[in-house]
Every structure is written in structure tokens, then in C-alpha cells.
Amino acid sequence: xxxxxxxxxxxxxxxxxxxxxxxxxxxxxxxxxxxxxxxxxxxxxxxxxxxxxxxxxxxxxxxxxxxxxxxxxxxxxxxxxxxxxxxxxxxxxxxxxxxxxxxxxxxxxxxxxxxxxxxxxxxxxxxxxxxxxxxxxxxxxxxxxxxxxxxxxxxxxxxxxxxxxxxxxxxxxxxxxxxxxxxxxxxxxxxxxxxxxxxxxxxxxxxxxxxxxxxxxxxxxxxxxxxxxxxxxxxxxxxxxxxxxxxxxxxx
Amino acid sequence: xxxxxxxxxxxxxxxxxxxxxxxxxxxxxxxxxxxxxxxxxxxxxxxxxxxxxxxxxxxxxxxxxxxxxxxxxxxxxxxxxxxxxxxxxxxxxxxxxxxxxxxxxxxxxxxxxxxxxxxxxxxxxxxxxxxxxxxxxxxxxxxxxxxxxxxxxxxxxxxxxxxxxxxxxxxxxxxxxxxxxxxxxxxxxxxxxxxxxxxxxxxxxxxxxxxxxxxxxxxxxxxxxxxxxxxxxxxxxxxxxxxxxxxxxxxxxxxxxxxxxxxxxxxxxxxxxxxxxxxxxxxxxxxxxxxxxxxxxxxxxxxxxxxxxxxxxxxxxxxxxxxxxxxxxxxxxxxxxxxxxxxxxxxxxxxxxxxxxxxxxxxxxxxxxxxxxxxxxxxxxxxxxxxxxxxxxxxxxxxxxxxxxxxxxxxxxxxxxxxxxxxxxxxxxxxxxxxxxxxxxxxxxxxxxxxxxxxxxxxxxxxxxxxxxxxxxxxxxxxxxxxxxxxx
Numbered sequence: 001x002x003x004x005x006x007x008x009x010x011x012x013x014x015x016x017x018x019x020x021x022x023x024x025x026x027x028x029x030x031x032x033x034x035x036x037x038x039x040x041x042x043x044x045x046x047x048x049x050x051x052x053x054x055x056x057x058x059x060x061x062x063x064x065x066x067x068x069x070x071x072x073x074x075x076x077x078x079x080x081x082x083x084x085x086x087x088x089x090x091x092x093x094x095x096x097x098x099x100x101x102x103x104x105x106x107x108x109x110x111x112x113x114x115x116x117x118x119x120x121x122x123x124x125x126x127x128x129x130x131x132x133x134x135x136x137x138x139x140x141x142x143x144x145x146x147x148x149x150x151x152x153x154x155x156x157x158x159x160x161x162x163x164x165x166x167x168x169x170x171x172x173x174x175x176x177x178x179x180x181x182x183x184x185x186x187x188x189x190x191x192x193x194x195x196x197x198x199x200x201x202x203x204x205x206x207x208x209x210x211x212x213x214x215x216x217x218x219x220x221x222x223x224x225x226x227x228x229x230x231x232x233x234x235x236x237x238x239x240x241x242x243x244x245x246x247x248x249x250x251x252x
Numbered sequence: 253x254x255x256x257x258x259x260x261x262x263x264x265x266x267x268x269x270x271x272x273x274x275x276x277x278x279x280x281x282x283x284x285x286x287x288x289x290x291x292x293x294x295x296x297x298x299x300x301x302x303x304x305x306x307x308x309x310x311x312x313x314x315x316x317x318x319x320x321x322x323x324x325x326x327x328x329x330x331x332x333x334x335x336x337x338x339x340x341x342x343x344x345x346x347x348x349x350x351x352x353x354x355x356x357x358x359x360x361x362x363x364x365x366x367x368x369x370x371x372x373x374x375x376x377x378x379x380x381x382x383x384x385x386x387x388x389x390x391x392x393x394x395x396x397x398x399x400x401x402x403x404x405x406x407x408x409x410x411x412x413x414x415x416x417x418x419x420x421x422x423x424x425x426x427x428x429x430x431x432x433x434x435x436x437x438x439x440x441x442x443x444x445x446x447x448x449x450x451x452x453x454x455x456x457x458x459x460x461x462x463x464x465x466x467x468x469x470x471x472x473x474x475x476x477x478x479x480x481x482x483x484x485x486x487x488x489x490x491x492x493x494x495x496x497x498x499x500x501x502x503x504x505x506x507x508x509x510x511x512x513x514x515x516x517x518x519x520x521x522x523x524x525x526x527x528x529x530x531x532x533x534x535x536x537x538x539x540x541x542x543x544x545x546x547x548x549x550x551x552x553x554x555x556x557x558x559x560x561x562x563x564x565x566x567x568x569x570x571x572x573x574x575x576x577x578x579x580x581x582x583x584x585x586x587x588x589x590x591x592x593x594x595x596x597x598x599x600x601x602x603x604x605x606x607x608x609x610x611x612x613x614x615x616x617x618x619x620x621x622x623x624x625x626x627x628x629x630x631x632x633x634x635x636x637x638x639x640x641x642x643x644x645x646x647x648x649x650x651x652x653x654x655x656x657x658x659x660x661x662x663x664x665x666x667x668x669x670x671x672x673x674x675x676x677x678x679x680x681x682x683x684x685x686x687x688x689x690x691x692x693x694x695x696x697x698x699x700x701x702x703x704x705x706x707x708x709x710x711x712x713x714x715x716x717x718x719x720x721x722x723x724x725x726x727x728x729x730x731x732x733x734x735x736x737x738x739x740x
Contacts, residue, residue, distance in 0.1 A: 052695050080697035092692035095683065096710030105706055106696040113697070145710075162696060 022226035038223035083169030153184030189214020276502030315444030392448035416452035450480035519554025538597025541569025552584035576605035594627030
């Protein structure tokens, strides 16, 4: 089993502010699904943003290796080409740019980075249709502006659709369950499960246990105050659900 | 820590640096200049160089006298440095091209041909540019008009202004200043006094012009101003699509371009006038660039006449320009579709006027402003409905897109309605390309520059769609290029 991501002693702070990640260690291998749980303000979203290269945060210490390369040296788009996908907690609206044109640009930039020729229009449309089916997205979405006027559930389905289009090595899903009703949760969860292969991996970040009913993790980490304070199997989620985070924090 | 390097390449939206202006080269060619300065002698000199009839010299001198009594308009949302009109050369022509007036008969200077080739404007008719006829204006003179003969077979006159004065004096005299009187404004008066050349086009009754006609304006010489006139007359039931393009070398000094475009649309005729304005915009610190102070106006003279404006304004240090339509004939229709893009220290005050005089006249205004860097971009428009304009309809939409937080977008829509049966609608939006949008695109593998291009082209799609095909592709590239460096 190959190593996809290795984080060693990662410290990060807000560009002009306090330290949020205070020494994270985490290794993710091919075929694994990891979940990071934790109370609000623990640093969950910061971790995903730092991995994706958001410049509002500054890494002050530590190393991150992705597929054998130093991730911290890479631009956000280079990280994307290398195989990191971030499912946003709040997907951004881009008026005037259709979902089709957006994904065409993204897919072709990925292909260019791999030295592959652009897809033909027909190949691209076929691929769109196939991937939209995974999250039961209506065809009419392809001509609409990216996330413009989408409901919360539609936005999250669009994230999973984009993930399917880019087939990342590592999918980081940041609070993908927030704002979803049970049906949407099931569609998103099934989508992610369908996209799982022995060669890729997922990092699911969530506050609640409920998403983990649909995406069953191999390993769960509890993040608290910028550190991973516990790592265990899937059963840990149930404990959190029953006893709350306080119980874990008190036991430290 | 490599984070430092990452930060360096991961620049924020505010950081601006100059874009590459690929038309910024100078053609090294022997040119003939007249002395600097503006006075009656200079005007007489220009007129004599062009061997003009007395009536045209009188027209110039009258305009000059009007101009002397006028002051530069100050109502624009523009900061225009003082211009010394005596420090400008009003006439410069390629020395070898004294035979320009004889049009196609003589061969064009190979150096000039190379210049226009480099600008993507082939002057050899064998390089048919998707059926576009070109009148190429280099500094103060028209150096070549292509397809004149082919067009004349249909009765279409397409030639330089100077040729038209010589060959069709009665037509020129009838229509010159009939839409934009010489004393209309400060710059139209200046242009009327010193204009040196330009394009003339006449489409006879019932003729549909079989190819796109175009004027391409090139400023080359240092210290000159360019003052050209375009006069388009579409007679009853005719149709023409006209394109205009322009570029200039990259220089530290500002140069003035003050043109006048007049369009006459007779009964049942249709004119489409498209502009891609790409004058040198100045450098990243706002040094240099063209002052583009242009008066463009058309009159829908007869019933059911139609005039459509489409423009992409990406160049110039300062743009002052309001292509307008007088809807005189009943049931006349006019549309104005515009994208104005400013970056670095560029300033633009641009828009349109729709003057409804005839009954059942309809107009539509779609203006898209894009501001980046420290630029200021204003839309200024007037919709005027006169008392007799029963059932006039106007729809106006003015959108602004901001890139970064040091630029400005302004909208000055005026409505002046004297007929209660009119239906006037106005919509406006302001949006901003945010860091969140850029990060979202980059996370999907789309570089920041490509993301801006994608967003801007999506935003301007409606206007680009109004341009003729050959132009639309060029314009799309230009939009992305103009914003190069507006983000990291």
C-alpha cells in the first residue's frame, strides 16, 4: 500500500493572527478513508485549507509530503494537478461561467499538466453525463452558472460531481454534510463510496457522525485545539455521537 | 521554509504589473511631418497638402474658430492632464506614400505592408481575411483600401476620406457634419479643423454589402495626434457591417486621438458598427498611452432604419466616448452593446445616448464595465424621449465588475422623458471577482489568470456575441490579455 500523504509536525497560523494548527501528524495510504472529527474551532477547516494551499494561512513549522513531493512548495493549482481535491464547505458561486465551461477548463488543465491532449467536445460531454449520474444531477445543471442559484444540497452534489470529473488521488471533504437533508446526504455518501478505488484515498472532515453512516471510514482522528488527540477505528464515531467531544477532551 | 517562495508566486489580487501590449512596436519608416502647432496656417497647410476644394478649407477654418471659443469638457469622471495643443504635430505621412490618394493602383510600401501584417491586418487581397475589406490609416493618411474595385461593381463606394473628397465631393458635402456638427463639442470642433484622412463608405439603395468593411487606425510617429473622420451612408434598404480597430506604439508620452464617426441610416437600412479599441493603454504606473476622445454618432433617419453598435474598449490611457443614435424615423431601432475594460491607471468614461424622436422607436443599451488595478471606469448614458416620440421603448442594463479593491466603477445614467407613453427600463448590477472565486478555480486546477479570463468572458459573453465572428475571437483574447497581471 503506497503512501499518499504524510504530514509531520504541521504548525500553521492565520497570516496575521494566532496559531491554529499546533503540530499535526497524519499519514494516509492508498485505499484508506480517514475521518477527522472535532468540536468547532479545533482547526479542521484550517487543516483542509492549508493542504489545498490557501494563502490566508501560513505554515510556520513541519512538513507535508504528497506522493513523494513537498506539497508546501506547490501552488494551489499544482496541488490540484498532483491529485488533491478539496470539497468546499461553502462552494463558491461563479456567475456567467457555466458548469460545463468551468469543468472543461479544469479537466483540460489537468490533462495538460499530465501531457495529454484536450478532450474532444464529444468525449467531454460523454464524461460529464456519466459523472453527473453518480450524484443524480440533472442535465440542466451543466448550462447553469457554477453554483449560481443552487440549493445547499445541489452545491454539495456539484462538489462530488467535480471530484468525479477530476478523479483525485486524495479527496478532502470539508464538512460536506453541513446543510444537507437525509436524501442529499445519502446521494453524496453513495457518490463518494462509488468513487473509492484501491489507489485513491479520502479525508472526510466532519463535526457530526451522521455522514460516517454513508462514508464508512477506516480510521477516525479527533482534532482538538490544533492537535490530533485520538486516533481509532470507525467505532470512535459512535462514541462521539453518544458521549460528545467533552468526554474525550476530559479524558486527555 | 519554502512557504516564502510559495508566497512570492502566490500573489494577491491587488498586485498589478504591466501587461504585454504586443502592438507596441514602432515602424521604422521615413515620414513627412509638418511643424508642430495649431493655427490657421497649419490648417491651410493640411488642406493644401490634401489639395482640397475651398468649401472644405472654409469648413475647417469655421470649425477652428468655433474651437478657439470652446473649453475642454470637464464633466467626465476623468482626471485629464492639461494638453498643450500647440505641442502636437497635426500631420505625418509616410514619405514614400504621396500616391496614397490613388489607392490600389500603386503598390504599398513593403514596410507598411509588414506593419499591418504584423497587426493581423492583411492588405493584400489574396490574403482574404474572411471577406473583410480594409481601409488602413497610418498616422495621418489612408495608405491602402482593399477590395475597392470588387465593391464598386455593386455600386458601393469604399475609399479613404481624401479620395472621397476628390471623387465624390457632392456626397461628402451633403453628409459631412450632418450628424455631428463641427461645433457639437470641443473635440469634434478640433477634429473638423485638422482632420487629415479617414474612411468613406456609401451603400446604394437596396444593396446588401457582401463583405465586412473595416477601418484600421494605426498611430506610429512620435509627437503626432491622429484626427480622422469616418462617414458611412447607408441608403434606403441597404445593409452594411462595419468594423473598426486601432493600435499604437508603446511610448512614455501621451498621444491624442480625436476622431469623428458619422453614420447616416436611411429608410429600411441597417448598419452594424463594431469597434475593438486597443490603443496603447500606458504602462503599469500610468505612464504614456493614448487619449482617446472620440465623437461617434449615427442617425436613423428614415422609417424602420436600424443602427447597432458593438464595442470592446480595452485600450487608451483615457477614453472619452459615447457612440450615440438619433432615432428620427418612425419604428427606428438602435442597440448599444459595450464592454469597457480598464486596468492599472486607465480611465474610461464611456456610454451612449439614445435620442428618441420618431414614433415607436426602440433602443437597447447593454453596458459591461470591468475595472482592475487602480483604474476608474464610468458608464455615462442618456436616454431622451422627445414629446412626439409616441410609444418609445428603451431597456438599459449597466453592469460593473470589479477586480481587486483599488479600482472604481461608476454609473451615470440620465433619463429625460417628455412623452408619457414611453416605456423605459433600467437595470444595474455591481459584482466583484473575489479571492474566494479565484481560490475555488485554482483548487480545481485552473490558474488564476485563466480563471479571470473565464469569469470575464462569461460576464462579457452577451456583448461579445454581438461582434462579427472574426472580431469576437480577437476580442475574447484581448479581454484576457488586458487583465494580464491584474491578479497573481
